[in-house]
Amino acid sequence: xxxxxxxxxxxxxxxxxxxxxxxxxxxxxxxxxxxxxxxxxxxxxxxxxxxxxxxxxxxxxx
Amino acid sequence: xxxxxxxxxxxxxxxxxxxxxxxxxxxxxxxxxxxxxxxxxxxxxxxxxxxxxxxxxxxxxxxxxxxxxxxxxxxxxxxxxxxxxxxxxxxxxxxxxxxxxxxxxxxxxxxxxxxxxxxxxxxxxxxxxxxxxxxxxxxxxxxxxxxxxxxxxxxxxxxxxxxxxxxxxxxxxxxxxxxxxxxxxxxxxxxxxxxxxxxxxxxxxxxxxxxxxxxxxxxxxxxxxxxxxxxxxxxxxxxxxxxxxxxxxxxxxxxxxxxxxxxxxxxxxxxxxxxxxxxxxxxxxxxxxxxxxxxxxxxxxxxxxxxxxxxxxxxxxxxxxxxxxxxxxxxxxxxxxxxxxxxxxxxxxxxxxxxxxxxxxxxxxxxx
Numbered sequence: 404x405x406x407x408x409x410x411x412x413x414x415x416x417x418x419x420x421x422x423x424x425x426x427x428x429x430x431x432x433x434x435x436x437x438x439x440x441x442x443x444x445x446x447x448x449x450x451x452x453x454x455x456x457x458x459x460x461x462x463x464x465x
Numbered sequence: 466x467x468x469x470x471x472x473x474x475x476x477x478x479x480x481x482x483x484x485x486x487x488x489x490x491x492x493x494x495x496x497x498x499x500x501x502x503x504x505x506x507x508x509x510x511x512x513x514x515x516x517x518x519x520x521x522x523x524x525x526x527x528x529x530x531x532x533x534x535x536x537x538x539x540x541x542x543x544x545x546x547x548x549x550x551x552x553x554x555x556x557x558x559x560x561x562x563x564x565x566x567x568x569x570x571x572x573x574x575x576x577x578x579x580x581x582x583x584x585x586x587x588x589x590x591x592x593x594x595x596x597x598x599x600x601x602x603x604x605x606x607x608x609x610x611x612x613x614x615x616x617x618x619x620x621x622x623x624x625x626x627x628x629x630x631x632x633x634x635x636x637x638x639x640x641x642x643x644x645x646x647x648x649x650x651x652x653x654x655x656x657x658x659x660x661x662x663x664x665x666x667x668x669x670x671x672x673x674x675x676x677x678x679x680x681x682x683x684x685x686x687x688x689x690x691x692x693x694x695x696x697x698x699x700x701x702x703x704x705x706x707x708x709x710x711x712x713x714x715x716x717x718x719x720x721x722x723x724x725x726x727x728x729x730x731x732x733x734x735x736x737x738x739x740x741x742x743x744x745x746x747x748x749x750x751x752x753x754x755x756x757x758x759x760x761x762x763x764x765x766x767x768x769x770x771x772x773x774x775x776x777x778x779x780x781x782x783x784x785x786x787x788x789x790x791x792x793x794x795x796x797x798x799x800x801x802x803x804x805x806x807x808x809x810x811x812x813x814x815x816x817x818x819x820x821x822x823x824x825x826x827x828x829x830x831x832x833x
Contacts, residue, residue: 407519410545415782419803420752423719425793432518436768437791438799443763445832 408432408449410459417464451458481678482519495714498575500526500659502597502725504551507541508730516558522832523533524553528574530658530680532567535559536689537661541573546598546632548712548794552699555661560692563664568680569689570609572658574833576762577614580654584707585613590641595622595657596709598700600632601688608660608671608685611703614653616678621671623682633823634700636709642674651762653833657703659694660782662687682743690702723758729829733774733821740827741802741810743777743821748809750791751777751817754799757829763828767791777804779817781820784808790820794819800829 411430416437418425427438429448438446453459492666506525515521516538517529523539531537535558553571563569581748583588587658593611601607604626612619620642648654660681668680688694700712704739715723733742743753757765769789770776777784792801821827 408826416790416792419746421793423793424792426795428790436766437800438766439764439795440793441764444766446766452637 408446410450410453412462413450413459414462427461439445481561494713496704496710497702497715498579498655499573499701500727501720502542502669502699502712503549503714503720504553504699505717506721506724508728510541510725512541514538514556521552522728525736526573526585526727527553527571528832530568530570530572532563532569533561536561536569542697543704544600545699546634548714549598549699552598552600552697552746555696555698557661557689557691557694557802559689561662561689563662563689565688566665566667568663568667569661570658570663571661571679571715572612572656573652573701574656576787576833577650577654578645579646579651579793581649583647583655585641585647585655586643586645588616590643592638592707593640593641593704594636594702594704594706594709595632595705596700596702596712598632598637599624599626599698599700600630600633601626601686602629602694603686603688603691603696604629605686606682606684608663610658610660610669610680612655612656612658612678613642614644614647614648617640617676617677618647618674619669619677620674621669621679621682623671623685625642632697638707638709639672643676655703657701659698660685662689703771707760722759725757726762727830727832729757729759729761729765731821731827732821733825735824737820739818740775740821742817743802743804743817745810745813745817747813747816748811749787749806751806751819753802753804753819753825755791755802756799757797759829760797761829762797762833764795765800765831766795766828767825767827770825774822775804776820777806777817778820779810780815784810784817788793797831799827816830822825 502759661682741753743751794801
């Protein structure tokens with residue numbers, strides 16, 4: 404079964420110490436979530452899938 | 466030899482080798498690969514009814530699948546057979562006849578690590594037995610299926626409900642799949658699914674492994690086709706062997722811990738409590754760890770209720786948060802919480818603690 408996650412926003416969050424992207428702040432099914440950059444994480448896997456499909460863009464970190 | 470026979474004969478075994486053989490066959494404990502088969506744990510909804518979307522996690526470890534919304538609801542219910550106190554109740558919200566490629570089901574995705582004993586995808590694949598208690602307002606032949614991670618190997622099974630609104634115990638056993646790819650990692654090992662309605666490519670004759678992602682057999686009962694029809698299910702077990710054994714009851718604490726590997730929800734409730742000891746990196750950012758109670762399957766997604774449910778206590782003052790986030794540091798055991806405050810706090814390195822209040826919650830999600 405393919406999950407139908409409704410991802411409306413996605414933005415990288417940079418580590419305040421290193422400045423490197425550390426996670427993604429996303430709104431998924433109406434809930435703000437902080438998604439780690441782990442391919443085994445189902446939310447991150449879905450974000451990558453939607454980016455690949457061209458239906459989602461991850462904004463740069465602030 | 467079946468596990469039921471192993472169990473019965475255990476008292477007659479005279480050699481250590483015989484006892485070890487019985488133990489290695491999984492006869493004594495950890496037989497059930499299904500987590501929360503007794504439907505006792507409902508961290509997300511606390512027993513409240515939901516009308517799920519496709520992929521919605523419901524009672525712990527159980528996921529809804531559907532092609533059309535608002536055709537059924539799910540809740541944890543006290544209706545249960547002897548020896549249980551909870552079940553999952555499925556209620557049809559419509560009289561909808563599945564067509565095209567419709568599908569409606571609940572499923573549990575068993576982590577690959579836990580499916581290793583099944584030896585699926587090899588010539589040594591073991592027999593699989595599935596057992597459960599079920600009660601429905603409808604009678605007839607119902608169906609479910611088991612599927613691999615790639616959704617290209619599956620097998621439909623059938624069970625018959627003979628009497629309406631009566632608890633019945635069902636068992637199904639069949640040979641494991643000797644082909645296909647079945648993960649034995651922290652990915653999806655084997656998925657167990659119970660159908661409430663299906664059509665088109667989701668249908669397959671029962672009794673044989675097939676390619677594809679199937680859910681039910683042609684002619685099996687479509688629960689969603691009868692408005693207000695109900696189905697209760699509990700005591701779900703999937704185990705190695707050609708004979709189903711009695712449901713393996715685990716302690717509530719053990720079952721909850723198993724669920725928390727995939728999802729953990731910290732409900733603040735009426736007792737406010739400290740969540741994280743923190744230290745300020747600069748004048749407006751405080752960092753600290755948030756520890757999960759068990760090692761999670763993967764680095765988890767973090768979320769929380771409302772910002773107003775959290776306050777930073779620091780230097781004899783309460784500091785209002787301007788934002789709260791899960792920071793860079795993450796592992797299977799902890800995530801970093803970052804509290805942002807508007808007031809300039811010095812000196813840097815000062816300590817504080819983050820407290821949760823009222824109806825707030827923090828959730829960590831590492832579901833499959």
